[in-house]
Amino acid sequence: MAAPPETNIRPQQFLAAQVRWHPLEIVFWVATLAPFYFFPSYLSLASQIAIAALFALSLDLILGYAGIVSLGHAAFFGMGAYTAGLISKFGWGEPLTGLIIAAFAAGLVGYATSFIIAKFRHLTLIMLTLGIGLLLYEAANSASWLTGGADGLQGIDIWPIFNTFDYDLWGYTAYTYSLVVLFLVFVATRRLIHSPFGLSLRGIRENAVRMPAIGAPSESHIRTVYTISAVMAGLAGALIAQTTSTVSLEALSFERSADVLVMVVLGGAGRLYGGIIGSIIFLVARDQFSGINPQYWLFWIGLLLVMVVMFLPNGILGGLARLKWLQRGKP
Amino acid sequence: MSALALSTRGLDKSFGSLVVARGIEINLPAGERYALIGPNGAGKTTLINLMTGMLRPDAGRIILGDDDITGLKPHERVKRGLVRTFQINTLFPRLTALEAVTLAVCERRGEGADWWRNLPSYRDAIEEAYAILASLRLGDDCERPTHELAYGQQRLLEIALALATKPKVLLLDEPAAGVPQEESGELFAAIANLSQEISVLFIEHDMNIVFRFASRILVMVAGAILVEGTPAEIAADQRVREVYLGSAHHG
Amino acid sequence: MGPFVAVMFDGFAYGMLLFLVSVGLSVTLGMMNFVNLAHGAFAMLGAYVTVTLMNTYGWSFLATLPFAFIVAGLASVAFEQTLFRPLYRASDLDQVLLTIGLVFMAVAAVAYVFGTESQPIHIPDYLRGFITIGGANFAVYRIFLVSVALLVSVLLIAGLEFTRFGAQIRASVDNQRMARGLGINVDRVFAYTFALGSGLAGLGGALAIEVVGLDHSFALIYLIVMLIIVSVGGLGSISGSFVAAVVIGVSDTAGKYYFPYLGAFLIYLVMIAVLLWRPAGLFGKR
Helix, strand or coil, rough: CCCCCCCHHHHHHHHHHHHHCCEEEEEEHHHHHHHHHHHHHHHHHHHHHHHHHHHHHHHHHHHHCCCCCCCCCHHHHHHHHHHHHHHHHHCCCCCCHHHHHHHHHHHHHHHHHHHCCCCHHHHHHHHHHHHHHHHHHHHHHHHHHHHHHHHHHHHCCCCEEECECCCCCCCCHHHHHHHHHHHHHHHHHHHHHCCHHHHHHHHHHCCCCCHCCCCCCHHHHHHHHHHHHHHHHHHHHHHHHHHHHCCCCCHHHHHHHHHHHHHHHHCCCCCCCHHHHHHHHHHHHHCCCCCCCCCHHHHHHHHHHHHHHCCCHHHHHHHHHHHHHHHCCCC | CCEEEEEEEEEEEEEECEEEEEEEEEECCCCCEEEEEECCCHHHHHHHHHCCCCCCCEEEEEEECCCCCCCCCCCHHHHHHHEEEECCCCCCCCCHHHHHHHHHHHHHCCCCCCCCCCCCHHHHHHHHHHHHHHHHHCHCCCCCCCCCHHHHHHHHHHHHHHHHCCCEEEEEEECCCCHHHHHHHHHHHHHHHHCCCCCEECCCCHHHHHHHCCEEEEEEEEEEEEECCCCHHHHCCCHHHHHHHHHHHHC | CCHHHHHHHHHHHHHHHHHHHHHHHHHHHHHHCCCCCCCHHHHHHHHHHHHHHCCCCCCCCHHHHHHHHHHHHHHHHHHHHHHHHHCCCCHHHHHHHHHHHHHHHHHHHHHHHHHHCCCCCCCCHCCEEEEECCCEEEEEEEEHHHHHHHHHHHHHHHHHCCCCHHHHHHHHHHHHHHHHHCCCCHHHHHHHHHHHHHHHHHHHHHHHHHCCCCCHHHHHHHHHHHHHHHHCCEEEEEEHHHHHHHHHHHHHHHHHCCCHHCCCHHHHHHHHHHHHCCCCCCCCCC
């Protein structure tokens, strides 16, 4: 049958509906304030979660939206952490400018490596992300005169935020600070993925071969998103350095890259909230089971990964979405 | 004779000892509908890959309008108006048809890197995308993910994506591949109805379709253009008969 | 001159070890494009088979080696048939996640059963000590290692060149669709290749204990080196794996000896440089 000459409002409304804030999203962000009132003893954990969520969001942007599998994303996290730690060690402890400088440094490394990343896919890409991550780790390990090597960076001194809010033992300031940064970056990311650029990224993820055939400069898109993602990871790293006043080699390690990948995949890649939900579950579980041997913790993480791949290919949020879809399908 | 939309000069390409293109000379005038036919393995798709920049020729030049585009990257050629479709559906499975075509429209308008404004505020891009989909009778299903569309609809979406780039020259690689014969006529009717400003070169195996829709036919055999002519000339050509008698059972 | 020759030889022996553990990964990756990060876990399994048979049941070292090979090979087929097979057409991400998940589980399971301490083994006396040639000391064990690895390489290459099964493997790596068209049961060829490759990894793991030590983290630590060798050598290429393993083995050993402050820096640099120069690896075709 022929298409009726209907008004063109419908398709636009369809797209607009995807962009609108869902009530559940507002509930979620209100709920992030709960630790202040209900679990004040968990504020430090909450701040760790907010930082991990920011890191996960940065990985999701390249993994879930642009389809770039990275096993070395900690490179940018560590770059941000060490930059923030070092500038405070050398006398400039103002946190907000420190944050920005650290993000800039991470972004610079991201931009430089993005030229490599944009040219490869599959195993070569995975190996290159892994290799660049390990290279930075070894570099930080070797340059112990600067980084403190395996002992970690000593002598970090962060000034109070706005010269007023000092870091308390309970983590009020740390959580507030981390949460505000997370929220601001989240809002920006949310805009980004709902923009034409976000659509282009999903195009790259869905079919990288087709993109040039519709005139899209995929490589330049990949370079842009990789740099943005590096900036975000650098912000997360800087936050962890500033709120805990410690930076160790762990910030650059393969374990950190693997953990953040697990968080994103557990929550559901390409779903904006997936990394956040994943980091909440991951870190709360690790906190609850902190009594057990870390080796056994690794077993459950491994089992979780296998289970997610086999039974929950789109993570927890993907599973929920499917459940909802199935329910609606029934009379 | 009208101005040339696309031409090639002495295109050569070989993989090791296998020659897949040998001295290919094509002259596609503006607004024409040319068919490229030939037995399987003659190098038809390879030729499209060469012209669109997905393969690099060993020798020869590719000229779009008045410009030599031999050294351009694939996406730059698309920007200049040389666009192709794929024989095997090469789509974006989890994007809706509307999103996919809107993506192509935005990229054409150079807005593909805009990351601050929401997509719905690009109202004219969305409307244009919808209009293209509606013209190919995909309007009603444009909100469904591509992988849920029927096969024939996906073939149409291939063309919709190409149209969204506002092509000057459209290279269609077996646009009706896999579509039942009764529907392929409809699909080609849609192609025939395209604006006369678009020049078309299509690969097709169904001779009825070729003779009905092509103004001129190029016959390719073993990496070279064997003969070129009007449908009547090709139908009468003894060499073409020989080539096709050998592979007539391929349909 | 003495130390230089000795360092080169040590590096070569280390490279031979790396070749044994990674050659199977290269062939299976080349054939199925399946990113199997769990390959190192099969090497670790072979190593623990040897440790257990020696320390608990009092077997001699050499007698355990065939079992390290067989157990690792059989275990790998069990995984291949159940967990990996459904994922051959899945995304890179799913393959990476599933197999790294298995590595994590293997590492934790070994820590649970054997503890996290390094496992001691006592190799027989005739494999200990040194031979001095021209002022350079050559460890007998490393000579043994090199001999085993070279023997395996010769057998592999001969098998691949001159047997029917070898021809089927080559055809499957080269062009899977064509191989299927010729009536080769690619799935079965792959299962056997997978078992063979994992078995060699198990053998390599057992031989590695004396050189690099063994604890529960083996599967993770050597996973990265294996991946480097595979990607530097090129997927599906035995000679590529051999050359890459020697290059990595020698540069790592020499790097640690002459530039100890560089740590593992050198091999990562070598890998990135090679991949940038030749994305498909030194001997890769794709």
